[in-house]
Amino acid sequence: MSKPLLFLFYLLAWLMSLSSHAETQSDYQVNSHALAQAQNISLHLPANYNNKQPYPVVYVLNTHGFYAGDFKGDVLHRIRQLEDYQQIPATIVVFINNTSWYSTLFNQTKALSQFISEELTQFVQNKYLTEQSHLFAHSYGAAYLLNQSPQLQQHFTHLHALSMVFPNVDYVQQTATQISQLDDNQGFVTLLQEVGHQSDTQLLNKVTQNTAAFNQRHIANQNHQSVVPIAIAETLRSAYPDYAATDYLNQFDLNKAQLTERYIAIRKKYQQTSNEQDLQSFYSAMAQNKMESAQLALAFSLWQDASPRFKHYFINRWGDRYLAQNKLELARTTWQQLAKLYPHSLFAWHKLALLAEQQANPTEHKHALQALKQAASTFSEPDQQLMLAFTSKHNQDYPKLSIAILQRITEQTPSNKTAWQQLSDLYKQQGNTSLSEQAQSHLKAL
Numbered sequence: 261m262s263k264p265l266l267f268l269f270y271l272l273a274w275l276m277s278l279s280s281h282a283e284t285q286s287d288y289q290v291n292s293h294a295l296a297q298a299q300n301i302s303l304h305l306p307a308n309y310n311n312k313q314p315y316p317v318v319y320v321l322n323t324h325g326f327y328a329g330d331f332k333g334d335v336l337h338r339i340r341q342l343e344d345y346q347q348i349p350a351t352i353v354v355f356i357n358n359t360s361w362y363s364t365l366f367n368q369t370k371a372l373s374q375f376i377s378e379e380l381t382q383f384v385q386n387k388y389l390t391e392q393s394h395l396f397a398h399s400y401g402a403a404y405l406l407n408q409s410p411q412l413q414q415h416f417t418h419l420h421a422l423s424m425v426f427p428n429v430d431y432v433q434q435t436a437t438q439i440s441q442l443d444d445n446q447g448f449v450t451l452l453q454e455v456g457h458q459s460d461t462q463l464l465n466k467v468t469q470n471t472a473a474f475n476q477r478h479i480a481n482q483n484h485q486s487v488v489p490i491a492i493a494e495t496l497r498s499a500y501p502d503y504a505a506t507d508y509l510n511q512f513d514l515n516k517a518q519l520t521e522r523y524i525a526i527r528k529k530y531q532q533t534s535n536e537q538d539l540q541s542f543y544s545a546m547a548q549n550k551m552e553s554a555q556l557a558l559a560f561s562l563w564q565d566a567s568p569r570f571k572h573y574f575i576n577r578w579g580d581r582y583l584a585q586n587k588l589e590l591a592r593t594t595w596q597q598l599a600k601l602y603p604h605s606l607f608a609w610h611k612l613a614l615l616a617e618q619q620a621n622p623t624e625h626k627h628a629l630q631a632l633k634q635a636a637s638t639f640s641e642p643d644q645q646l647m648l649a650f651t652s653k654h655n656q657d658y659p660k661l662s663i664a665i666l667q668r669i670t671e672q673t674p675s676n677k678t679a680w681q682q683l684s685d686l687y688k689q690q691g692n693t694s695l696s697e698q699a700q701s702h703l704k705a706l
Contacts, residue, residue, distance in 0.1 A: 284309065290383050294374035295364075300357040301380065304336060306343060306350035313531055314389040315352045318396060318496075319376065319416075322355040325362075326399035326425070328485050335396070338489040339496070347504050348496050349530050352388060356380065365404040366427055373408045377415035394499065398422040398488060406451065406464075407435040413447035413473065418499050421451045422491045423484050424460060432463045439464075442473040450475045450498075452491035454482040502526050506545040516561045519546060540567035544574075551578045554590055560597045572598070572646065576607050583615070591615060599631070604639040606632055606650040610657075636665050644669050648678055655686055662686060675706055 284305040289298040302322075306315065318339060324331040332355055342348045356376065358364050364372055376395065384390060395416045397405040402421035405412065412419055426432045442449060453461050455478065465476075477494065479487050502508040505526045509519055523542050527534040543566040550559035563575060575598045582591035592615055599608040609632035616624035639647055647665050655662040663686060669679040684699035 288383070290375075290380055292371075292375045292379050294371040294379060295368060296371075299375060299380070302332070302355040302357060303384070304353040304355075306340075306352065308350070311389070314391040316349060316392040316394065317352045317354060317384060317388075317390050318394045319354045319356060319380070321361070321395075321397040321401040321405075322357045323361045323398055323401040326401070327488070331398070331488075334489060335492065338492045342493055342496060347493070348500050349503060352384070352390065354380070354384060362400060362427075365400055366431075369404065369408065372404075373411050377412055381415060392417045392499070394418045394420060394496070396420045396422065396492070399425045399484065400427065402451070403427065403431065403435065403460075406449070407431065407438055409449045409474075410438055410441045410443070413442060413449060416447045418447055418495070419449045420491070420495045421449070423454055423487050424451060425484075426460050426463075429463065432460060436464050439474050440471065442471040444472045446473065448475065448499075449473055450477065450495050452477050452479060452487070452495060454479050454484065454487040456483055503530060506542060506549065510546065510549045516558065519562075537567075540565065543567070544569075544571065548574065551575075551594075554587075556590065556593050556597070560601075563597075563601060572602055572605060572607070575601070576605075576611070579608075579611055583611075588615065588619065602643075602646065604635040604643040605646060606635055606654075607646075609635060610650075610654065633661065636661055637668070639665075639668070641672050644673065644676065644679070648682065651682055651686075655682070655689075659686070659690065670702070674702075677703060677706055680706070 286303045286305075288301050288303065290301055292299050309315075320332075320335055322332050327334075335355075336353055339348075339351060339353055343350055381393065393416045395405065395412060395418070397420070399422075402424035403426045405419055405421045406424060409419055426435070439449070451461070451474075453476065458478070461476070461478075479490055479494070482490060497504070503526075505523050508526070509522055512522075514522065520539065523539070524534045527538065532538075543562040547559045547562035547566050550556075550562065563571060575594060579591045579594040579598065582588075582594060592612065595608045595611045595615070599605055599612070602608065609628050613625055613628035613632065616622075616628055636647075647669060651662040651665050663683065666679050666683040666686065669676055670683065673679070680699050680703040684696045684703065687693075687696035687699060
């Protein structure tokens, strides 16, 4: 096989491997007695779909003709983004397709509602385990959804009307009357409207809406198209307010044990794991939030069991932030606690020494420098990465100490290339060519 053909073969194989990980879509023709003909739908399963667990379902009127762009692609992309960002649970997405939406929406209104709420939902439930159900509609589809909301809310937990446009004024008045008949014990109805179509909203609001089931939100600085992904994110996140557990729990005054208990309960609710790694990640994120609100006692109880990944870096940065904000006591406490978590953290003792010098406190300054030197002479192999980070940044502040640290690392781990390179560079900076070349010889021998 020639090289060009071989390249083409591997390229096609690679593209096929990508497509195998792409969105899982199934197209169906669903028989409808209500509409007197089969209706086309596109059903998309989430990544890592498990047929033994129930999933929420998002039904979408695919009114692409009222949208300047790829309506289906944009909606699906936004939902999958929210899943990937851990903002909503994994979701089955069902697009209801139609070639003449305007006529169907306003000339076959009752039949369409019967198909969506009874025939289609039953079809999906017969194939998949489902739980919460959402119905999304945009533009004229949103006007239809609001007009039919008292009937539709009996079959869906959430109805979402995006950037509603009415066909005529009479339809607005009919819809306002319908909304006033919503049942507060049935599904929630939300209208998300951009400024450009507020005249329709104003007409709608001339009829007083005293129902708790109906909620309106206005989204600024968007148009009929751009409002869609923003509205989808806002309304789906509102439907699952506790799914992003860290943000949700941060609003409550809870101790570490209570936070842990509530976090595990939320994860169980959404059929997610709460193993050691999950808890470590949760503690890390929650500790960041508590540092933000200067709840240091709670923050450091969380840091203690947080993920080790970047933990030292994050805490040290908080000390720098507090110092920049002239919150000296918070900075001092942060670096003191960092030194407890990492007894060989030269960064913590260096910052404490500088802070003591800034505040003209010779006793604390002397203590911090002594602790720094003690840590530099007693660290072990697990501390080497932290030591190398310190010598890389502060070798000009502590030239002799940096050499001693690097020598200790090369004694502990003779194969540590980074240490040998730093040692060679530092000797060279100090004008000691012979020792620099010796370090280079060790490096080349590795």
